[in-house]
Amino acid sequence: MNGIKRAQLLGWIVGLTVLLLTACSSPAGGSDVIRLGGLFDVTGATGDVGKPYADGAKAYVEYINDEGGVNGKKVDLIDIDYAYSVPQAQEGYRKLTQQDQVVGILGWGTGDTEALRALVAEDHIPYISASYSENLADIEENPYNFLSAATYSDQAKVAIHWFLEQWDENRAPRLALIYNDTPFGRSPVADTRVYAEERGVELVDEQVVDLTSLDASSQLLNLQEKDPDFVIINQTWGATSTILKDARRLGIDATFMGLNWTTGEGLIPLTEEAGEGFIGVVTHAFPNEGETVEGLSEIESYLDTKDKTLADIDQKFVQGWTSAKIMLEGVRLAGDTVTGETVREGLEQLNEFNTGGLGAPVTFSAESHRGANQIRLAQIQDREFVMLTDYIGYE
Amino acid sequence: MRNPFAFQCGEFRVRYKDDLALYKVPRVRRRVLFVLGLFFLYPLLATPYYISLATMAAMAAIGAIGLNILTGYTGLISIGVGAFLGVGGYTSAIVTTHLGLPFWIAVPLAGLVTAFVGALFGVPSLRLKGLYLAMATLAAQVIILFVIVRWEGLTGGTAGMSLQRPDIFGYRLASERSYYYLVLVCLIGTALFTMNLFRTRVGRALVAIRDRDLAAEVMGINLFKYKIYAFAISSFFIGIAGALMGHYSRIIGPEHYDIEVSISYLAMILIGGLGSVIGAIFGAVFITLLPVVLRESLNLLTPILPHLAEHFSALRELVFGLMIILFLIYEPEGIVKMWRNLKDYLKLWPFSYSKK
Numbered sequence: 001m002n003g004i005k006r007a008q009l010l011g012w013i014v015g016l017t018v019l020l021l022t023a024c025s026s027p028a029g030g031s032d033v034i035r036l037g038g039l040f041d042v043t044g045a046t047g048d049v050g051k052p053y054a055d056g057a058k059a060y061v062e063y064i065n066d067e068g069g070v071n072g073k074k075v076d077l078i079d080i081d082y083a084y085s086v087p088q089a090q091e092g093y094r095k096l097t098q099q100d101q102v103v104g105i106l107g108w109g110t111g112d113t114e115a116l117r118a119l120v121a122e123d124h125i126p127y128i129s130a131s132y133s134e135n136l137a138d139i140e141e142n143p144y145n146f147l148s149a150a151t152y153s154d155q156a157k158v159a160i161h162w163f164l165e166q167w168d169e170n171r172a173p174r175l176a177l178i179y180n181d182t183p184f185g186r187s188p189v190a191d192t193r194v195y196a197e198e199r200g201v202e203l204v205d206e207q208v209v210d211l212t213s214l215d216a217s218s219q220l221l222n223l224q225e226k227d228p229d230f231v232i233i234n235q236t237w238g239a240t241s242t243i244l245k246d247a248r249r250l251g252i253d254a255t256f257m258g259l260n261w262t263t264g265e266g267l268i269p270l271t272e273e274a275g276e277g278f279i280g281v282v283t284h285a286f287p288n289e290g291e292t293v294e295g296l297s298e299i300e301s302y303l304d305t306k307d308k309t310l311a312d313i314d315q316k317f318v319q320g321w322t323s324a325k326i327m328l329e330g331v332r333l334a335g336d337t338v339t340g341e342t343v344r345e346g347l348e349q350l351n352e353f354n355t356g357g358l359g360a361p362v363t364f365s366a367e368s369h370r371g372a373n374q375i376r377l378a379q380i381q382d383r384e385f386v387m388l389t390d391y392i393g394y395e
Numbered sequence: 396m397r398n399p400f401a402f403q404c405g406e407f408r409v410r411y412k413d414d415l416a417l418y419k420v421p422r423v424r425r426r427v428l429f430v431l432g433l434f435f436l437y438p439l440l441a442t443p444y445y446i447s448l449a450t451m452a453a454m455a456a457i458g459a460i461g462l463n464i465l466t467g468y469t470g471l472i473s474i475g476v477g478a479f480l481g482v483g484g485y486t487s488a489i490v491t492t493h494l495g496l497p498f499w500i501a502v503p504l505a506g507l508v509t510a511f512v513g514a515l516f517g518v519p520s521l522r523l524k525g526l527y528l529a530m531a532t533l534a535a536q537v538i539i540l541f542v543i544v545r546w547e548g549l550t551g552g553t554a555g556m557s558l559q560r561p562d563i564f565g566y567r568l569a570s571e572r573s574y575y576y577l578v579l580v581c582l583i584g585t586a587l588f589t590m591n592l593f594r595t596r597v598g599r600a601l602v603a604i605r606d607r608d609l610a611a612e613v614m615g616i617n618l619f620k621y622k623i624y625a626f627a628i629s630s631f632f633i634g635i636a637g638a639l640m641g642h643y644s645r646i647i648g649p650e651h652y653d654i655e656v657s658i659s660y661l662a663m664i665l666i667g668g669l670g671s672v673i674g675a676i677f678g679a680v681f682i683t684l685l686p687v688v689l690r691e692s693l694n695l696l697t698p699i700l701p702h703l704a705e706h707f708s709a710l711r712e713l714v715f716g717l718m719i720i721l722f723l724i725y726e727p728e729g730i731v732k733m734w735r736n737l738k739d740y741l742k743l744w745p746f747s748y749s750k751k
Contacts, residue, residue, distance in 0.1 A: 094444055
């Protein structure tokens with residue numbers, strides 16, 4: 001007898017779903033609105049850097065709408081917090097493309113961006129992610145992914161290149177790598193190995209430290225035995241501070257360098273004095289750089305309307321702001337008919353696009369979506385990041 | 396011949412075949428077919444996004460039915476579902492890309508390979524029960540993911556692998572609608588197989604093991620053999636689900652198969668109802684749609700209460716946990732039992748004299 005009622009329930013479910021569909025099937029808004037998607041991590045594992053990034057991107061859209069929009073059209077940023085979970089990102093992506101019919105997406109992590117790249121290419125959705133994985137730079141495979149800053153591989157190469165320039169001893173320097181076992185962590189490893197060999201750097205050790213690790217003693221003891229001259233870390237703030245603190249405790253005197261997600265205001269309170277001397281890759285401007293970076297004045301005028309100042313935001317906010325700015329520049333160049341296709345063409349017209357110093361100048365073309373390959377390096381001195389270089393490359 | 400003007404009452408079975416039918420009452424049978432028909436009509440009415448939600452729920456349901464065979468019907472707990480989904484997905488990816496075999500061979504093969512791997516990790520189940528077995532299957536989760544990440548030549552390591560949508564007679568199942576039908580057919584097959592399984596000798600042996608393994612052994616049931624069967628059959632469907640998911644999302648990577656996936660599948664069968672096919676489907680739909688419904692209700696609230704919404708989004712994990720706890724306290728038998736209660740209530744309504 002169960003069968004009867006089961007069948008009835010199924011009927012109910014179907015009926016209700018159909019009702020739901022008719023209620024909210026068509027996306028809202030007319031043709032004078034440009035819909036953009038946002039897949040951000042606000043509450044997930046990388047939320048500490050993901051939330052300011054998302055805030056920055058949303059702030060830029062608000063700013064540009066207050067300025068009158070893009071080509072006279074308002075921009076509607078439909079953002080989804082996918083909590084750093086790949087399945088949720090995939091579901092969110094389907095909502096954005098199929099339900100909301102966005103013309104471009106601002107994304108976040110390496111794992112989810114790579115998981116979506118085939119769909120992005122098929123659906124013709126320009127995608128600017130906060131992941132700078134080298135895999136995404138392959139334009140044949142990922143014709144709709146755009147990288148708005150130097151890839152992790154390029155960042156590591158510049159770090160090695162810079163270190164070699166400072167190196168004055170009469171032997172090959174010894175390098176060690178520390179990363180985590182995720183697509184993000186492993187992304188630059190293979191390229192770094194190759195580049196180190198090319199440049200005559202001896203790669204003596206590689207250690208895997210978990211993204212959420214609170215202790216890295218055993219890995220660092222192994223690393224200490226190999227006695228590296230410099231170490232390149234690819235982590236986020238949390239694991240980087242663990243590594244730096246344990247290294248200090250063990251008395252490892254190598255130079256520690258980190259790629260862009262290790263760098264930022266959030267690292268300093270976590271590491272305290274253990275962070276002194278750490279050299280980080282800087283892809284985007286710090287808000288405290290003030291007048292030397294003209295692009296910050298735009299952010300400042302936006303923050304004014306919110307009764308805030310540059311002191312209330314951090315570098316990841318600037319990064320989100322810049323990504324949105326680049327995407328909307330592509331939309332502006334797309335002209336009157338805004339589709340995924342035309343936005344891609346618009347983005348491909350960007351040539352040395354000046355972000356006002358918020359990031360390295362960005363160039364896209366039909367042959368390459370590698371926006372930039374230059375970074376700056378900054379060192380923690382007296383609990384503050386101090387710039388060591390201007391934007392530099394490795395060639 | 397039956398009098399067409401008289402209302403039929405009672406069930407009349409005149410053939411042994413009638414006794415063996417899955418749904419014995421013709422009216423019920425018709426109703427089931429009608430509902431199935433609605434599911435086939437659904438994609439003609441819905442937008443692609445809603446079809447994709449249904450597809451995801453259906454794929455999860457195949458996996459949840461698989462897990463329910465093991466945990467709900469046989470009483471063997473498994474925390475390795477995530478990794479077994481991965482075995483299915485990766486087998487299909489490797490078979491289609493490295494060997495160039497078609498999807499239609501790769502997916503059953505993925506089921507078989509996962510069944511083998513599952514049976515292998517089921518070996519300790521002869522000696523282990525409950526928490527100990529949970530640890531053993533947790534080990535499966537860790538070992539399998541470790542192999543996937545490290546065996547870069549075969550699996551592509553952390554970068555993952557890409558898969559293609561299947562072709563049938565030269566027609567590519569690239570649209571949401573066509574893939575929905577594929578998954579729906581697979582789900583119906585899985586559900587029919589499982590419902591029938593527990594009417595057979597093997598299925599009854601599994602239920603006997605769950606209810607009291609010692610008694611089952613005394614009755615002559617070879618515990619080891621049947622526990623391995625349970626692991627193999629369960630893993631077969633989980634593998635199929637994994638392969639279907641892989642071909643649906645087009646790219647797979649180790650991050651798709653972590654421990655959280657395993658936990659969400661356990662939550663599906665727990666919330667839906669242990670030891671019930673329809674319960675596994677309810678649970679899969681519930682868990683798949685929960686984050687979507689939360690997000691959408693949040694979006695509705697945002698214009699009215701912007702600050703509440705900001706804080707509420709951080710509570711999503713909490714809602715998930717709360718759901719499980721509330722179900723365990725108030726309805727341990729899951730959604731299926733809630734439905735049964737409702738049905739019992741409605742059966743006599745409005746003249747319900749059967750006070751509890």
